[in-house]
Amino acid sequence: MAKLDFGPIADTTRRAEIVALLRRAILTGQLEPGQKLNELRISEQMRVSRAPLREAMRELVQEGILTSIPYAGTFVIDVTAKDIIDAYSLNKVLDEFAIELAWPQRDPRFFDELDRRHEAVKQATRAVDTTRQIETALQLHGLIYEWADNSVLLETWQRLTSRLQMYFALHQRARNEPVPAEDVHETYVALLKGTDMRAAQRHAREHIDLDFEELLAYARGLEKRPSKN
């Protein structure tokens, strides 16, 4: 008999589904930064009571994409240029560390996944599906973290990724022209396949993914924007 390994069973609580729905809405930019989340309205739209909704919001607050002020409300976090710079600079440091840890762990499965995810990015790019393009690019990026075999590092990166994804989504939403982005990951993938770890780390530290400068300019543009109702 073939050896089956079953994945974990799906979370069957409303709370978990609400979390997924809200997170997606925020990360794709459907809920804008600063926007207030009205519990009653949302719970009615989702046909759910406020209890699981509130618990879900509590999770997202801790995840760092919502912020809560007692008796005032829960809001999508505001995005400042400094936030983006901070997240991005930390991301580079973590990348360097992740590469160091993952390097000796690379195996055939790693290279397969690398190609698979790279292909997914290229496909999303061809299809001009910007949301998916961001998702797949971050998943490609995340491979080294999954192979680094350090649960705390992986968790940290996933938190960071939430924000980066949100930032990029906002940015691409702002300029509604199709994204240029020919394949910017070619070098990255090649270096991860190679034998020079230092070179890969240097690339991670120096390479600017996905128009970082433009993203920053956009963020500076929406500084101090009033929060909406």
Next chain:
Amino acid sequence: MAKLDFGPIADTTRRAEIVALLRRAILTGQLEPGQKLNELRISEQMRVSRAPLREAMRELVQEGILTSIPYAGTFVIDVTAKDIIDAYSLNKVLDEFAIELAWPQRDPRFFDELDRRHEAVKQATRAVDTTRQIETALQLHGLIYEWADNSVLLETWQRLTSRLQMYFALHQRARNEPVPAEDVHETYVALLKGTDMRAAQRHAREHIDLDFEELLAYARGLEKRPSKN
């Protein structure tokens, strides 16, 4: 009239107080790893309904010190030797980065705080107050993060700190002899006051705080311990 700057008002929700209570109980080891948190019992003890308690637990789950299994319960996280190694190694990388960022920001207030927190550690050590000793040592350590002026980094470190504090508390609880720990931070403080940033970074990467090896041995000892009720 003197210029006053008021801090933010205290959170006045039950939820916030519950979070603080639970966190403290976990980080000081009063609630042991693997232990289940019975909602009804705790809510009765605290004279609070289950709603705010559950929201508080949701926060701590996201904070990484509780874990939740739907319809089964919420438990204090289990501590494995690997968790400790992972957290510790990431901590070193973050330290190095924090020192780099904080270095040019050092000012008289920084050095004052440095001495103040160092003194607090020494005092806790003299008083043989192990819990406080851990707290103060981590606060001393946290100074560079507060001065690094990178909110994402600070937040990341605080998450990590929760766990480290829990690990050390467990360790010290296990061996109930008074901690040896004469002043192990003298060099660290001196380097942060000096002019050689590289040396400070190297020290952060290489120096082993608070008997790390012994902590690990302890963690290996309680691997696979059954969870309690």
Next chain:
DNA sequence: GCTTGTTAGATTGTCGACAATCTGCTTGTC
């Protein structure tokens, strides 16, 4: 005119009760 007190409405925080799910025991069958 500007500030301060009051009030109504809306929204968040909390509560107690009910529904869904799990666990362990008992019972019946072979």
Next chain:
DNA sequence: GACAAGCAGATTGTCGACAATCTAACAAGC
């Protein structure tokens, strides 16, 4: 005795209603 089915108790998940708090609009006083 071993095993599966089913039941009872306990616990978590969800609900609807009430209490506490905030906001904004308006009135009163200087």
